[in-house]
Amino acid sequence: MAASKSKGGANKPATPKSHGKQAVQKTTPKGAAAAAAAAATKATPKSASKATPKFDPLSIGTIEDDEDETQTYDKVLASFGADSDDEEGGATEKEKKKLGKKKEHVDSEFTFELSGGDLLTEVGVGGASYWDFRAAKAAVKGASEGYDVEANSIEDMIARKRLQLKDRKKETPSVKVAAKIVEPVEEEVEDMGDVEMDANGNFIFKDGDDEDDADEEDDEDENEESGAEGDVSQDFEDVELDQDLQMEVDSEDELSGEEDQVTIAPKKLQQGQEDDEDESEDETSKMEDIVNEKRKAAFFAPTPEPEAKSADSSSTDTFTNFRLSRPILKAISDMGYSKPTPIQVRSIPLSLQAHDLCVSAQTGSGKTLAFLIPIIERLLFRPKTIPATRVLILVPTRELGVQCHSVALKLSKYTDISWSLCVGGLSSKVQEAELKKRPDGVIATPGRLIDHLHNSQGFTLDGIEILVIDEADRILEDGFSDELDEIIKATPKSRQTMLFSATMTDKIDDLTKLSLARPVRLFVNKATSLTSRLTQEFVRVRAHKEESKPAMLLALCSRTYKEEVVVFFRSKAAAHYMKVLFGLCGLNAAELHGNLTQLQRLESLESFRDKKASFLLCTDLASRGLDIPGIKTVINYDMPKSYATYIHRCGRTARANQSGVAVSFVGEADRAVLKMAMKASTDEVQHRVIPGKVVTRFEVKVAELKHPAAEVLQEEKKEKEIRGLEMKVKKMENMANFEDEIKGRPKKSWFQTAADKEKAKLLGTEKHMADMGLKRKIVEDTRAPIKRGKFDGLSRHKKRVKMAREDDKKELALQSISARTAKKASRPARLATIPESSSKPSGPGGAGGAKKKSAFAVESSGVRSKKRGPKDASTSSNASGGANSSLAPKSGGGAGKKKKIVSKTLSKHKRRK
Numbered sequence: 060m061a062a063s064k065s066k067g068g069a070n071k072p073a074t075p076k077s078h079g080k081q082a083v084q085k086t087t088p089k090g091a092a093a094a095a096a097a098a099a100t101k102a103t104p105k106s107a108s109k110a111t112p113k114f115d116p117l118s119i120g121t122i123e124d125d126e127d128e129t130q131t132y133d134k135v136l137a138s139f140g141a142d143s144d145d146e147e148g149g150a151t152e153k154e155k156k157k158l159g160k161k162k163e164h165v166d167s168e169f170t171f172e173l174s175g176g177d178l179l180t181e182v183g184v185g186g187a188s189y190w191d192f193r194a195a196k197a198a199v200k201g202a203s204e205g206y207d208v209e210a211n212s213i214e215d216m217i218a219r220k221r222l223q224l225k226d227r228k229k230e231t232p233s234v235k236v237a238a239k240i241v242e243p244v245e246e247e248v249e250d251m252g253d254v255e256m257d258a259n260g261n262f263i264f265k266d267g268d269d270e271d272d273a274d275e276e277d278d279e280d281e282n283e284e285s286g287a288e289g290d291v292s293q294d295f296e297d298v299e300l301d302q303d304l305q306m307e308v309d310s311e312d313e314l315s316g317e318e319d320q321v322t323i324a325p326k327k328l329q330q331g332q333e334d335d336e337d338e339s340e341d342e343t344s345k346m347e348d349i350v351n352e353k354r355k356a357a358f359f360a361p362t363p364e365p366e367a368k369s370a371d372s373s374s375t376d377t378f379t380n381f382r383l384s385r386p387i388l389k390a391i392s393d394m395g396y397s398k399p400t401p402i403q404v405r406s407i408p409l410s411l412q413a414h415d416l417c418v419s420a421q422t423g424s425g426k427t428l429a430f431l432i433p434i435i436e437r438l439l440f441r442p443k444t445i446p447a448t449r450v451l452i453l454v455p456t457r458e459l460g461v462q463c464h465s466v467a468l469k470l471s472k473y474t475d476i477s478w479s480l481c482v483g484g485l486s487s488k489v490q491e492a493e494l495k496k497r498p499d500g501v502i503a504t505p506g507r508l509i510d511h512l513h514n515s516q517g518f519t520l521d522g523i524e525i526l527v528i529d530e531a532d533r534i535l536e537d538g539f540s541d542e543l544d545e546i547i548k549a550t551p552k553s554r555q556t557m558l559f560s561a562t563m564t565d566k567i568d569d570l571t572k573l574s575l576a577r578p579v580r581l582f583v584n585k586a587t588s589l590t591s592r593l594t595q596e597f598v599r600v601r602a603h604k605e606e607s608k609p610a611m612l613l614a615l616c617s618r619t620y621k622e623e624v625v626v627f628f629r630s631k632a633a634a635h636y637m638k639v640l641f642g643l644c645g646l647n648a649a650e651l652h653g654n655l656t657q658l659q660r661l662e663s664l665e666s667f668r669d670k671k672a673s674f675l676l677c678t679d680l681a682s683r684g685l686d687i688p689g690i691k692t693v694i695n696y697d698m699p700k701s702y703a704t705y706i707h708r709c710g711r712t713a714r715a716n717q718s719g720v721a722v723s724f725v726g727e728a729d730r731a732v733l734k735m736a737m738k739a740s741t742d743e744v745q746h747r748v749i750p751g752k753v754v755t756r757f758e759v760k761v762a763e764l765k766h767p768a769a770e771v772l773q774e775e776k777k778e779k780e781i782r783g784l785e786m787k788v789k790k791m792e793n794m795a796n797f798e799d800e801i802k803g804r805p806k807k808s809w810f811q812t813a814a815d816k817e818k819a820k821l822l823g824t825e826k827h828m829a830d831m832g833l834k835r836k837i838v839e840d841t842r843a844p845i846k847r848g849k850f851d852g853l854s855r856h857k858k859r860v861k862m863a864r865e866d867d868k869k870e871l872a873l874q875s876i877s878a879r880t881a882k883k884a885s886r887p888a889r890l891a892t893i894p895e896s897s898s899k900p901s902g903p904g905g906a907g908g909a910k911k912k913s914a915f916a917v918e919s920s921g922v923r924s925k926k927r928g929p930k931d932a933s934t935s936s937n938a939s940g941g942a943n944s945s946l947a948p949k950s951g952g953g954a955g956k957k958k959k960i961v962s963k964t965l966s967k968h969k970r971r972k
């Protein structure tokens with residue numbers, strides 16, 4: 060059945076006929092299609108024979124393979140020692156060597172397990188974690204030194220301080236402090252009040268920490284008194300929450316004592332006042348919508364309808380339906396996945412057929428595999444005589460790069476495909492060495508990639524055939540825009556481009572700069588939607604109670620959400636301060652933000668992943684893409700400025716069919732995002748009230764720990780200063796010992812100054828604020844225009860032809876100018892001619908001969924320098940092994956060939972003359 064269906068579909072691509080990428084498929088040589096077909100047949104395990112193929116495997120777009128050496132599936136298998144159907148007929152030793160080093164062995168009995176149950180759940184629980192830091196950690200700059208330097212870490216300082224506090228506590232009898240703090244800042248450390256420590260150094264809240272304690276005053280009164288939370292009074296009136304927020308979901312009994320109140324927030328925000336305001340804008344926005352829709356229809360290729368599901372759809376959606384090669388199926392199976400997720404079902408076939416894609420699917424829906432699986436499948440059939448980097452995956456953060464790299468390695472485990480991770484914080488030298496070997500794929504952050512483009516000899520993006528931009532809406536933001544432009548220009552236009560994000564934009568204006576070829580738009584969910592498995596809660600923070608937030612957070616994390624919690628802060632300093640406070644309270648927290656070294660960042664993630672730390676205190680650095688199995692709760696200590704960031708932050712939990720909770724502290728300034736969240740939510744949004752008495756108790760605690768926390772931070776600061784001095788001394792020593800070598804190193808170049816970068820960042824924020832409808836402070840774009848090479852972004856062949864033409868033109872200009880000058884010189888001098896040597900006043904009409912002369916001089920020097928350009932370029936590409944020449948075979952060789960083109964055109968010109 061499978062065979063007949065696939066035959067039937069062979070001439071009927073699953074995608075629109077008019078698609079722009081068909082050219083790619085047309086150029087696919089015979090060998091590649093045959094190889095794909097062979098792969099399709101041989102890779103199909105027996106168990107898949109009943110599966111109905113949903114796309115035509117023969118139309119798989121192959122990596123450029125105009126070389127004769129296209130690998131057949133057998134050869135690929137043979138190269139890593141896997142059994143092919145005909146073991147004896149496998150690759151020879153020589154072929155094996157040529158095909159690359161042996162990877163893991165594929166079991167000859169391997170068949171893809173289709174009945175693995177709901178692996179999403181198993182995986183989500185921790186079956187196949189995406190994270191493997193070994194490769195990244197090995198590449199961290201000066202990793203070994205890092206350990207020494209960090210010997211006296213913040214953890215040690217906190218631990219010491221806790222011991223000190225414990226000792227002091229033993230010496231000083233406990234003194235009760237009043238429930239209400241008047242001047243908490245002035246409290247002495249010794250005045251621990253009713254907050255005591257147990258033998259293990261944990262704080263004990265004597266006054267009713269026990270949740271069963273019913274001997275409490277009325278919660279509402281308490282809340283009034285503390286002002287931290289509680290009754291939902293006037294402040295929120297204008298968002299019309301009041302009445303409904305009073306609704307109790309829990310029974311009275313449950314709400315007695317110190318338990319938080321959790322009530323349903325109303326959906327009123329969707330109607331009423333706002334709608335009235337909107338009405339006036341309705342007509343205009345309708346018109347805009349029509350225009351936009353028309354533009355979109357012209358820009359995007361029609362989206363193929365999802366296949367109609369049979370009654371038993373679960374059995375039809377399997378990885379074997381994609382006709383993937385066996386090494387990939389085996390790797391997918393090893394990772395514990397049995398069925399593709401909906402976004403994988405829809406995007407993998409299109410991606411295999413080399414379509415440009417613009418994909419939006421909810422957080423945690425499996426987008427990483429959605430782009431990696433087809434890439435690896437296609438790379439299996441790449442030409443291999445000359446190594447080349449054909450795939451580039453751009454990610455916005457280093458950690459996301461590490462994660463994506465780790466998944467790519469796992470998926471490529473049974474293949475000879477190589478990957479390089481080029482993100483900041485890891486050793487540039489290690490990366491440079493890797494890039495020299497031309498890995499098949501590079502996973503990079505934009506900044507580090509450009510660094511290599513400018514400073515790693517011979518590294519170019521000329522050979523990129525597939526470009527993936529993960530979290531594409533983020534990378535399309537202004538902060539990255541200059542870098543993105545630079546990268547796009549450096550890659551060939553013929554590449555396949557795939558954009559992925561949970562909040563993907565389909566605004567044409569944003570997408571045009573990526574020079575997409577009729578991309579297919581796959582929006583599996585609304586870009587504003589969050590999974591229904593996520594429970595959203597809001598904790599209100601009144602304007603004058605902002606300073607109670609640390610106490611509220613401690614209350615939440617000590618009483619309600621005690622483990623597998625990620626807390627997002629707006630600033631690095633706040634995250635760090637909280638880390639100290641958590642530590643002093645005996646709560647085990649890791650931190651993740653930009654003030655840490657890369658090693659510390661990775662270690663933080665590791666300790667949180669391994670459940671050594673119950674809390675991860677971080678900035679938005681961790682808001683996108685990070686996939687840490689088992690996160691139960693996300694707390695927005697500071698509400699993000701944009702709803703998109705809110706979606707991404709909340710998306711760290713309730714991933715891969717798991718459920719989760721997102722709790723947000725909402726202050727006066729956060730209403731815009733709150734409204735959007737409420738509007739977009741299909742489920743009820745909860746309002747959590749932490750009893751005022753509880754908040755007060757934690758306020759006492761925070762006040763008491765303020766001084767010790769400050770001491771820890773002071774100690775840390777001193778430690779850093781000492782470290783800084785040590786590093787300076789080391790630098791000076793190095794300079795003294797290796798001065799010549801250090802000074803002899805080529806200076807690094809960068810396409811933006813630090814000020815430009817900062818300005819770009821600011822502009823990004825401004826634009827974002829404007830998009831959010833918030834007040835915009837105009838930042839003038841005073842950046843100097845970025846100087847880019849005239850030929851950036853062109854293929855090597857086109858570059859050479861254009862350069863040759865330019866040289867010809869200059870040469871012609873030179874010749875005609877010199878001919879004219881000679882002609883002029885041969886004319887008899889006019890009577891009134893002023894001698895050339897005499898100076899003329901400058902200004903209009905005053906330039907005379909002197910100006911012409913200088914123009915000539917400029918021209919000729921320009922010719923000279925231009926001529927040097929291509930030579931230099933070809934020299935560097937030769938030095939790099941000419942890896943890319945295989946990708947543009949028709950474009951010819953190196954400098955020698957270029958010279959020929961020049962002389963050919965010149966001689967033609969001369970003939971014409």
Ligand SMILES: Nc1ncnc2c1ncn2[C@@H]1O[C@H](COP(=O)(O)OP(=O)(O)OP(=O)(O)O)[C@@H](O)[C@H]1O
Pocket residue numbers: 178179180182183187189395396397398399400403420421422423424425426427428560561683684685686688710711714715
């Ligand atoms: N086919 C599958 N079956 C089971 N689990 C899967 C499958 N594909 C991916 N997963 C799991 O789903 C989780 C989320 O995947 P991934 O990180 O790719 O999501 P995402 O859509 O990129 O999320 P985000 O938008 O947050 O970046 C991962 O833990 C992964 O192991």
